[in-house]
Amino acid sequence: MTGLVIDNDDHRLIRESVAKIAAKYGHEYYADRARRGEHIGELWSELGEAGLLGVHLPEEFGGGGAGLTELTIVIEELAAHGMPLLLAVISPAICGSILAAHGSAEMKGEWLPGIADGSRKMAFALTEPDAGSNSHNVSTTARKDTDGWVISGGKYYISAADECEALLLVARDGDVATTGRNPLSLFVVPVASPGVTLQRIDTALTSPDRQFTVFLDDVRVGAEALIGEVGKGLRQVFAGLNPERVLAAALCTGVGRYAVAKARDYACQRQVWSAPIGAHQGISHPLAESHIAVELARLATMRAAELFDSGLDAAEAANIAKFAAAEAGLRALDQAIQTHGGNGLAREYGLADLWFVIRLMRTAPVSREMVLNFVAQRSLGLPDSY
Missing domain, CATH: 1.10.540.10 (Acyl-CoA dehydrogenase/oxidase, N-terminal domain)
Known part of the structure; x- marks a missing residue:
């Protein structure tokens, strides 16, 4: 195509x-x-x-x-x-x-x-059970000691932690008492460190990359484990978060392409009443709409990547791309399943087992609601909602 x-x-x-x-x-x-x-x-x-x-x-x-x-x-x-x-x-x-x-x-x-x-x-360890989308509110602490840092707390829904040698971990300064926005810092924490425990989260995802809760019980790391400057972690982490949104969008548009291609082939081959089912507008029009949505999301995604590579502010473009791609990819996959009828749920057709992975992208790495908050407040100048 x-x-x-x-x-x-x-x-x-x-x-x-x-x-x-x-x-x-x-x-x-x-x-x-x-x-x-x-x-x-x-x-x-x-x-x-x-x-x-x-x-x-x-x-x-x-x-x-x-x-x-x-x-x-x-x-x-x-x-x-x-x-x-x-x-x-x-x-x-x-x-x-x-x-x-x-x-x-x-x-x-x-x-x-x-x-x-x-x-x-390396796995990325930011999210926590009680912080939600509020990254300022992480409770995992890093306290300075004589020869490094002592890290305590827990992280939630950390992808592929069992496959990785280390965590790139976000923690707040445990020695600073504040009721406002906590100063955050970034650390490289080896997964094999004493005090690090992984607990798998049982999910419906069909993915080789599993999800984990990570417990950190007085984990000691050296001074060299600190990334960049103390207390500048949230600013530093955005070197990864905008790329994360763009690449999540790319993942969604890729699945959208895969789904539309599978549905197109099936609609051309499957015949009912001596005609391919793709000849019927009830099949062809939804697939055409899915293709249009995926292609528009691809354009938004590539534009966001180009802005980032040019050193320009890519935050709005990255959020829009992620939102559009997650919606388009999920819709394309669902329509491909529908095109296949009952076969859409059969493993041999390779569609239904992708549903939860692509559905996850409406929630992670940033939820559609938080994208809408960003666009409402940053793009449209509406009053802050949080």
């Missing part, structure tokens, strides 16, 4: 490289590993060896020296082959981007080459 997004030569080569690797694995591989509780190590390693996981990271630290636009293509193309990889949004995108922007030279040298080639992974 043709689309509204037109790649330049470099982008076309990246997309073709991802598609070639993805075609060797496909949705059946992804879903089978997820159902078995296994990871997708072979695919991950091959993507890393091809330079695709670190395509956006600095060349001097093993990356490709490109930008968020190029990583957006990687994430979307994987999802368009039925493999929406949450970890790809987390380790190279969020964590890699934050380390590249704010880590020390030593920290970049230690972590970025491994993140880029896929040999090392």
